[in-house]
Structure formats: C-alpha cells, structure tokens
Amino acid sequence: MTENRTSSKRTVFSWCLFDWANSAFTTLVVTFIYSTYFTQAIAADEVSGTAAWGRAIAVSAILIAVLSPIFGVAADRGQKRRKYLFMVTIVAVVATTALAFVTPSADNAVLKALILFVIANVAFEVGMVFYNAFLPSITTQAKIGRVSGFGWGLGYVGGTLAMFLALAVFVREEPLFGISTVESFNVRATNLLVAGWYALFAIPMFLFVKDTGTPTGSVKVSEVFNELKNTLREVRKYKEIAKFLVARLVYNDGLVTVFAFGGIYAAGTFGMELAEVIQFGIVLNIAAGLGAVAFGFFDDRVGGKATVMVSLVALSASTLLAVFAPTKLWLWVAGIGIGIFAGPNQSASRSLMGRFVPESRQTEFFGFFAFSGKVTSFLGPILLGSATVWFGNQRAGVATVLIFFLVGGVLLASVSEQKGMAAAAE
Numbered sequence: 001m002t003e004n005r006t007s008s009k010r011t012v013f014s015w016c017l018f019d020w021a022n023s024a025f026t027t028l029v030v031t032f033i034y035s036t037y038f039t040q041a042i043a044a045d046e047v048s049g050t051a052a053w054g055r056a057i058a059v060s061a062i063l064i065a066v067l068s069p070i071f072g073v074a075a076d077r078g079q080k081r082r083k084y085l086f087m088v089t090i091v092a093v094v095a096t097t098a099l100a101f102v103t104p105s106a107d108n109a110v111l112k113a114l115i116l117f118v119i120a121n122v123a124f125e126v127g128m129v130f131y132n133a134f135l136p137s138i139t140t141q142a143k144i145g146r147v148s149g150f151g152w153g154l155g156y157v158g159g160t161l162a163m164f165l166a167l168a169v170f171v172r173e174e175p176l177f178g179i180s181t182v183e184s185f186n187v188r189a190t191n192l193l194v195a196g197w198y199a200l201f202a203i204p205m206f207l208f209v210k211d212t213g214t215p216t217g218s219v220k221v222s223e224v225f226n227e228l229k230n231t232l233r234e235v236r237k238y239k240e241i242a243k244f245l246v247a248r249l250v251y252n253d254g255l256v257t258v259f260a261f262g263g264i265y266a267a268g269t270f271g272m273e274l275a276e277v278i279q280f281g282i283v284l285n286i287a288a289g290l291g292a293v294a295f296g297f298f299d300d301r302v303g304g305k306a307t308v309m310v311s312l313v314a315l316s317a318s319t320l321l322a323v324f325a326p327t328k329l330w331l332w333v334a335g336i337g338i339g340i341f342a343g344p345n346q347s348a349s350r351s352l353m354g355r356f357v358p359e360s361r362q363t364e365f366f367g368f369f370a371f372s373g374k375v376t377s378f379l380g381p382i383l384l385g386s387a388t389v390w391f392g393n394q395r396a397g398v399a400t401v402l403i404f405f406l407v408g409g410v411l412l413a414s415v416s417e418q419k420g421m422a423a424a425a426e
Helices: 003-034 036-042 045-077 081-099 109-133 145-172 182-188 190-208 221-235 239-270 274-302 306-322 328-356 359-375 379-391 394-400 401-412 417-425
Strands: none
Touching: 003 036, 003 081, 003 109, 003 145, 003 190, 003 239, 003 274, 036 045, 036 109, 036 182, 036 239, 036 274, 045 081, 045 109, 045 182, 045 359, 045 379, 081 182, 081 190, 109 306, 109 328, 109 359, 145 190, 145 274, 145 328, 182 190, 239 274, 239 306, 239 359, 239 379, 239 394, 239 401, 239 417, 274 306, 274 328, 274 401, 306 328, 306 394, 328 359, 328 417, 379 394, 379 401, 394 401
C-alpha cells in the first residue's frame, strides 16, 4: 500500500516535471526572447518581422492540427504514448539547438530561422498530445483539477527560472563564462539553454511514467486512418466534448496569439529593451504559476467549465487594458492579469477534457483536443499581424485578441460538464 502510494506520487511528480521541462521552450523561444530577437535582429524591421513570425505560428498550427489526431490514434492503438513522446521531444530539442546557430548575416536567415522554429514548435505541440493523455490515468476524477493545475504551475515556475538564468548569464552587456556577443550569439545561445533544460528535466517522465494497457505491436497506416474516421464519428456522439472543442477552438486562438506576441508587443509599442522584456516575462510567469495552482483547487470544487469561464472574463478585461495602456506601468498591470488567468484557463481546459474522455481512447481524444487548439489558431496571429500592418501599429493588432475570448466564452456557456462526465462514464 505504501509502495503504491509512493509510486503514485512519484508518477504524478514526474509527469508534472515534464511541464517544467518543456515550458522553457514556450517561455524563451515562442513568447519572450527568441521571438523578440527575431523581429529586431533577423527580420528587416519589426513590422515585417511581426508578420513573418505570425505566419510561422500559423504554419505550425496547421501542421499540428493535421498531425495531432493521427498521432493520437496511432499511439492509442499501439499503447505507445511514451515512445511517441520521446521521439518528438528529441526532434524539438535538436531543432531548438540549431536555432542558436542561425546568424542574422547568414543567407536566407529569416527562412532558416522560421523553418527550424516551425519544426521545433510542431514537435513540442504534438508531444503535448501524448503528455496530456496521461493525465486521466495518473490521478482520480476528484483530484484531476489540482494535478493539472500543479503541472501547469510547475511549468510556469520552470519557465520563470529558465528566464532568470537567461537574464543572469546570457542577455547582458558582458555575458558570463566568456560567451561571445558577436552577432548577438549570447542571445541566440539562450536556445541552447532551452534545449538542455528540456532534455534534462524530461528524463523522469520517461523513467517513471508508464503506458497503461497492453501494447498491440506494429500499427499500419491504413488502420490509423480507419480508426481516425471512427474517432471522428465518436467525437460527434459525445455532444458535450464536441461543443467544448468548438468553444476551445475559438478562445484558445486568443491565448496562442497572446503567447506569440507578448514580448513583441512590449518591445515594439512600449520600447522595452530585451532585458526588460525578460523581466516582464518572469513576472507574468510567476503570476501564471500561482494562478494555475490556486485555481486547480477551485477547479475541483466548482468544475472546469466555471473555471474557464471566469478566466475568459478576466483575460478579456486584461487584454482590453493592454490595448489602451498609456504607460509601461499599466502594461505591467495588464500583463500580470493575463498571467494570473492564462494558467487556469489552460489547466482547467485540460482537466475538463480529462473528465470528458472515455478511458480507452484518451490519446485519440486528446489528439482532437490539440486539433481544436490549433486548427484555426493561425487566424489569431494572421489577424493580429495583418491589423498591425493595416493600421501601422501593434495596438490595433492586439485588440483583435478580444474577439476570440468573447466568442469562445459565449460558445462555452452551452457546455454541460455533468452530461459530459456522465457520457464518459457510460
């Protein structure tokens, strides 16, 4: 009994630690450091760089939307979630490492950087399909909210600590350990920090979190697509899942856009230097981590739907404040608000899906969860980038994020958490 309890705690912590591992990628590469560096140093100018980064996010989203359900079905048929997760983790780590060596003066530097970023980002996001699918099998329905929240919270803490290291060691006038500043290598070298962090802290996940069920051997491509057709029919039968996925399809576009352009907006509109953008990111991550952990208990008490609804109202208000913020101080206030409620939004969405999925098809359905988060997520970045170009400023672009939060909230209102859980139990 004691051994099983210890094993269970170790499994949950190892699973949560993977969030700590991969959050360095979203924090440093996607949102704050590399995205900002790309628009300022690799792209010709910030406006064209913002648009190019938006297109890269959009291409990533399309690929993720296509691949996630397919990999989800394949993983469930072969009971090989951990194997697939290991493979895409290696791809993400290698591509992130390569980003460090694309210099601004290199031929086709913009294209090379964006291709590597898309590869790394797709591998990261597909990995989340397999990772998220472990959640219902490592905890109980009564604790799924707090476990999901602890994972997100630990992830934000990991991303924050990685940001601290980047600021203390790399992004400074005189980097430590003799790191070169030629062509801003010290900034690009933060990708090496991300890759090493990702690889090191992912190890417990592969040692202590096991696949459930019996492996079925090799999986044929034809079988995967046949099963994918069946899963599409099954998803439509689970009405609450279908309604929830449509709602998430919309409101998650807003989150994707905020994460992709947070650092770019702070630097381009408010004149923050890269070091200040990192400090901004650190504070936001701390707020998001605290929010995710605190609202995990709220989630278990009142439900995932209510938690997501509260977060959407707060995210809308904070985004509106960011659009009209007259000074950096008000941007900081808006950013902290976004941070506090971004974590609960993601965590409660994951736990709500975990409550809705049938036990035998967890990875398949989480593949569609990823699909719903990405199939139209190119719209947010493209709309923001286009509005920025049309109006000649980033405030107009950021204002478009409100559309996704508000429409997503309206769609989510029709979802019944009780009916969804009852359908999964049957």
